[in-house]
Amino acid sequence: MTEHDVVIVGGGPTGLMLAAELALARVDVALIERREDQSVAGSRAGGLHARTLEVLDQRGVADRFLTEGTPHPGVSFVHPLDMSDLPTRHNYTLALWQRHIERLLAEWVSDLSVPVYGGRQVTGFAQDATGVDVVMADGQHLRAKYLAGCDGGRSQIRKTADIAFVGWDASVSYLIAEGQTRQEPEYGIRRGLQGVNGLGKHEDGKGVRVVLIEPRVNHGDTPSLEDLREGLHAVYGTDFGFHNVTWLSRFSDAARQAESYRKARVLLAGDAAHVHSPVGGQGLNTGVQDAVNLGWKLALVVHGLAPESLLDTYHDERHPVAARVLKNTLAITALSRGDDRTEAAREALSVLLEMDEPRRRYAAMMSGLDIHYDLGEGHPLLGRRMPDLEVATERGAVRVFGLLHDARPVLLNLGDSRALDAIPLPARLKRVEARYDGPWELPALGAVAAPVSVLIRPDGHVAWVGDGTDQGLAQALERWVGRDQA
Numbered sequence: 030m031t032e033h034d035v036v037i038v039g040g041g042p043t044g045l046m047l048a049a050e051l052a053l054a055r056v057d058v059a060l061i062e063r064r065e066d067q068s069v070a071g072s073r074a075g076g077l078h079a080r081t082l083e084v085l086d087q088r089g090v091a092d093r094f095l096t097e098g099t100p101h102p103g104v105s106f107v108h109p110l111d112m113s114d115l116p117t118r119h120n121y122t123l124a125l126w127q128r129h130i131e132r133l134l135a136e137w138v139s140d141l142s143v144p145v146y147g148g149r150q151v152t153g154f155a156q157d158a159t160g161v162d163v164v165m166a167d168g169q170h171l172r173a174k175y176l177a178g179c180d181g182g183r184s185q186i187r188k189t190a191d192i193a194f195v196g197w198d199a200s201v202s203y204l205i206a207e208g209q210t211r212q213e214p215e216y217g218i219r220r221g222l223q224g225v226n227g228l229g230k231h232e233d234g235k236g237v238r239v240v241l242i243e244p245r246v247n248h249g250d251t252p253s254l255e256d257l258r259e260g261l262h263a264v265y266g267t268d269f270g271f272h273n274v275t276w277l278s279r280f281s282d283a284a285r286q287a288e289s290y291r292k293a294r295v296l297l298a299g300d301a302a303h304v305h306s307p308v309g310g311q312g313l314n315t316g317v318q319d320a321v322n323l324g325w326k327l328a329l330v331v332h333g334l335a336p337e338s339l340l341d342t343y344h345d346e347r348h349p350v351a352a353r354v355l356k357n358t359l360a361i362t363a364l365s366r367g368d369d370r371t372e373a374a375r376e377a378l379s380v381l382l383e384m385d386e387p388r389r390r391y392a393a394m395m396s397g398l399d400i401h402y403d404l405g406e407g408h409p410l411l412g413r414r415m416p417d418l419e420v421a422t423e424r425g426a427v428r429v430f431g432l433l434h435d436a437r438p439v440l441l442n443l444g445d446s447r448a449l450d451a452i453p454l455p456a457r458l459k460r461v462e463a464r465y466d467g468p469w470e471l472p473a474l475g476a477v478a479a480p481v482s483v484l485i486r487p488d489g490h491v492a493w494v495g496d497g498t499d500q501g502l503a504q505a506l507e508r509w510v511g512r513d514q515a
């Protein structure tokens with residue numbers, strides 16, 4: 030039986046990102062994908078938020094996406110939020126359809142030589158004390174030390190692992206379709222009692238894309254053409270001669286989250302771990318960032334350099350992030366309704382969100398820049414993303430994100446180099462001596478005191494902040510960097 034250290038089921042955005050992270054960490058990883066190729070039905074996600082662009086920048090591949098997308102200076106939480114004054118190089122949202130995002134991720138994964146079992150469907154698995162047997166529909170088996178279920182909202186892996194998917198049933202369902210119209214439709218949004226309907230031009234400039242609220246909550250993602258025509262008539266009084274439909278699907282505001290992101294040797298990420306309404310454009314972004322949190326931890330455990338308990342920090346850190354996303358989608362859905370009282374609530378909220386402080390906080394939240402992992406009390410940087418500062422080294426100016434390209438941890442010392450000499454450092458850790466005299470500013474928090482040294486995890490989050498001494502560094506290294514190879 031073919032064996033790999035890690036098998037990922039699902040080659041959507043989450044599985045692809047995880048495959049790249051593991052390959053960078055020299056893990057023998059393989060990906061199983063049901064689709065024959067990377068083509069995506071319909072438009073789905075429409076862009077990348079700032080933190081996702083930052084994590085791609087940390088790996089040196091952001092330019093691949095930036096050259097194809099279009100920057101927009103804001104995000105939205107019911108009300109549009111300008112984010113051009115947030116302290117990040119990527120103070121915008123990049124408009125780019127999911128099919129392009131997946132293609133670019135897949136090209137990167139291919140550059141990293143990850144084997145892909147394409148056109149194969151996983152039907153189940155069995156795990157024992159040493160690994161997982163993954164079963165495919167064609168009868169083939171693969172053996173892995175760990176299995177990552179990145180197989181979307183209806184995750185077979187989650188179901189086979191018997192992990193509860195808890196949350197809220199749908200209160201509204203929407204039809205989404207792409208096709209052509211005989212009459213010029215009324216482009217733009219039209220608010221209905223239950224929320225927003227929208228008609229826009231397809232990216233090819235010829236077709237039309239429509240999102241419609243259904244008169245009653247329906248389930249299943251295979252609506253009929255009749256459903257579409259009825260829906261158009263109900264909202265617009267005409268179906269605009271909609272024909273040549275190339276994509277017709279349904280989504281809802283149901284919001285559910287896996288109770289646990291790990292069951293022994295099985296891990297869940299992306300839509301397999303959390304589903305919710307697309308409002309706010311959070312799903313793909315959250316999945317890609319799950320993968321960046323999980324990849325280096327799984328690599329340390331697979332290489333025998335850290336205990337299995339490190340994998341529990343993946344659930345501890347990422348579960349609250351998606352729980353907040355779910356709540357936000359419920360709030361946005363409720364605030365999108367078209368009755369007079371909701372309209373009044375929207376107006377009141379808009380007044381608040383036009384004030385600088387709430388605007389910056391909500392923009393930082395919706396763009397993922399304010400994510401804070403609970404790593405204990407201490408300096409405000411602890412558990413937050415490291416800013417992409419330009420620091421001066423002996424070799425000249427370098428960007429902090431440039432130091433993270435190979436997904437290794439970094440000890441950045443900006444003070445007296447002797448202060449950290451007493452502690453033996455693992456070989457995998459990159460120690461960088463540098464100088465930086467500029468301000469330290471964090472999204473949502475504003476200016477913070479300059480640290481003397483920082484331990485940066487491969488995902489770009491700060492795991493230790495030094496004040497000119499090495500106090501606490503040994504413990505942080507043991508917890509987040511792991512042992513040296515025996």
Ligand SMILES: Cc1cc2nc3c(=O)[nH]c(=O)nc-3n(C[C@H](O)[C@H](O)[C@H](O)COP(=O)(O)OP(=O)(O)OC[C@H]3O[C@@H](n4cnc5c(N)ncnc54)[C@H](O)[C@@H]3O)c2cc1C
Pocket residue numbers: 038039040041042043044061062063064072073074075076127149150151152179180181182184185205280298299300301307309310311312313314315316
């Ligand atoms: C209309 C719409 C608009 C959206 N807009 C946005 C947006 O603007 N921003 C945003 O961030 N998100 C958005 N989303 C959400 C986004 O599309 C998803 O969150 C994202 O695709 C999740 O990625 P994933 O890799 O976790 O799962 P998926 O993209 O679902 O990928 C799962 C993969 O697993 C494969 N697979 C499944 N089961 C098996 C199996 N048994 N064996 C082998 N392979 C399998 C599938 O073929 C698929 O390729 C939108 C979604 C919709 C429907």
